[in-house]
Amino acid sequence: MKKYPRVIIFGRANTGKSTLFNRLIEQSKSLTSPLAGTTRDFNVGQVYWQGYNFELIDTGGIDTILPKKKLKNLAPKLNLDFAVEIIRKTQQVLKEADLIVFVVDTQVGVLAQDRELKRSLEKLLPAKPIILVANKMDSINRQPQTTEFFKLGLGAPVCISAKNGLGTGDLLDAITETLVNKHLLKKGEKPEKEKALKITMVGKPNVGKSSLLNAILGEERVIVSPIPFTTRESIDIELEYNNQKIILVDTAGVRKQSKVNVGLEHTSVKRSLENARHSDICLLILDISEPISVQDNKLSDVLIKSKASIIIVANKWDLIVDKDDKTQNNFTKYIYRYFPYLTWAPIIFVSAKTQKGTQNVLDLALEVYKKRQIQIKDKPLDTFLKKTIKRHRPSRSKGFTHPFLFGLTQVKTNPPIFEIKLRKQDQLNQSYLRYLENSLRTEFDLIGTPIEINLKDS
Numbered sequence: 001m002k003k004y005p006r007v008i009i010f011g012r013a014n015t016g017k018s019t020l021f022n023r024l025i026e027q028s029k030s031l032t033s034p035l036a037g038t039t040r041d042f043n044v045g046q047v048y049w050q051g052y053n054f055e056l057i058d059t060g061g062i063d064t065i066l067p068k069k070k071l072k073n074l075a076p077k078l079n080l081d082f083a084v085e086i087i088r089k090t091q092q093v094l095k096e097a098d099l100i101v102f103v104v105d106t107q108v109g110v111l112a113q114d115r116e117l118k119r120s121l122e123k124l125l126p127a128k129p130i131i132l133v134a135n136k137m138d139s140i141n142r143q144p145q146t147t148e149f150f151k152l153g154l155g156a157p158v159c160i161s162a163k164n165g166l167g168t169g170d171l172l173d174a175i176t177e178t179l180v181n182k183h184l185l186k187k188g189e190k191p192e193k194e195k196a197l198k199i200t201m202v203g204k205p206n207v208g209k210s211s212l213l214n215a216i217l218g219e220e221r222v223i224v225s226p227i228p229f230t231t232r233e234s235i236d237i238e239l240e241y242n243n244q245k246i247i248l249v250d251t252a253g254v255r256k257q258s259k260v261n262v263g264l265e266h267t268s269v270k271r272s273l274e275n276a277r278h279s280d281i282c283l284l285i286l287d288i289s290e291p292i293s294v295q296d297n298k299l300s301d302v303l304i305k306s307k308a309s310i311i312i313v314a315n316k317w318d319l320i321v322d323k324d325d326k327t328q329n330n331f332t333k334y335i336y337r338y339f340p341y342l343t344w345a346p347i348i349f350v351s352a353k354t355q356k357g358t359q360n361v362l363d364l365a366l367e368v369y370k371k372r373q374i375q376i377k378d379k380p381l382d383t384f385l386k387k388t389i390k391r392h393r394p395s396r397s398k399g400f401t402h403p404f405l406f407g408l409t410q411v412k413t414n415p416p417i418f419e420i421k422l423r424k425q426d427q428l429n430q431s432y433l434r435y436l437e438n439s440l441r442t443e444f445d446l447i448g449t450p451i452e453i454n455l456k457d458s
Contacts, residue, residue: 004185007055008099009101010059010101010117011061012111015105015136016105016162017059019163020162024056024172042057047172050176051188052176053190054185059089061086064116064120065117095125099129099175099178100121100125100129101130101131101171104135104157106135106159110152114152131154131171132157133157133158134157134159137159146159158171158174195245196238197244197281199282200251201213201313202254202284202303203286209251215358216248216359216362217248235250277306278306279308280308280369281368281372281448284303286315286335288315288317289319292334309450310448311348311365313361314348314350315351316352317357332347344450372413372448373413376410376444381408381418384439385405388436389405403427406422416449417452418452421456428455433455437453440453
């Protein structure tokens, strides 16, 4: 969904690229830490500056650029720094760049890696414009130290401090001026934020969230490996599907609280759960080849409290052997037995590895989202209430009469919230409210959608 010119933030590890990205898009979107290689997958954001719009992309820090033939022959390195895959992803977006912001560190000066990256850039992408940015200039007194960066042959660096914002206005001016001179940018209005359907993928480590994301998109967008905690930060991807704008979010795997390491993993898990709480739909990803665990149950509890619509995605279906006509039905019963409070959430069986069933995930999400927006008129609700009470009356609470219920109305959508009146002296137990909720879901086919019924004294 490229709408605007693409500006790529590029450089070796620990030069402050993610801090600069967050500063320019005015959000804490990229995860930042002193740990080298914190950013693995690229992150995308939008910038509006002085009447100009452009797309900004944060990339992982790399020490070299590899020729296409050599990179193709290198197998993914399954180690903790994921060096080859980070290089692969960075080079992927560099080719789509309209402008490269090359970030160096004033506190350490010009390093051999900076020279290597500059030479490789000019060889790989000779026509791409480059702006040199000297970061971590936290004081104006450091400016004389930036003269050594002229050795890189990229002209005078733009001196900034991404941490405190010093010089970032000058950088934005330089970016927009370069893009205008290249006839890539025209003045326009600040884009209004369209209402997008936010879908967040949540699950334990290694259930296949990133693989599923790649399968849905039909491209290798994020790094995948069997090593837990491969995905460190939530990755937002904007797409349009069947005329609906969607933000699809891949999150870090959530382990038991006692096993979560203090620091980077703790921050990643916190952001994963925050994304879930602010989503329209959550995909609860299960590794169906493994037994459902206590951690899966705890995650489902977080999703229920978020009031998001829920779809249960049973991944790694290809690992289930000797399947027959009854296998899927048996697994459905097994899943609902562990999640008895989620029987309203649809289950979809997929294999991210073989891509079987993955093409149906977004179709099901759009169906669930439509039900989430439903507005039911008073007349069918009144008919429903009379029929439901006739089938099963509420039990007596105080005195000798049954509670008298009337005036069922819908007061909110996204998710649907209803209100029902009863006499002041009446009380209604929770089991009957659950009966009404389940009956509402069945009557109006509210698939995958949490609903709420509030009581009001007449």
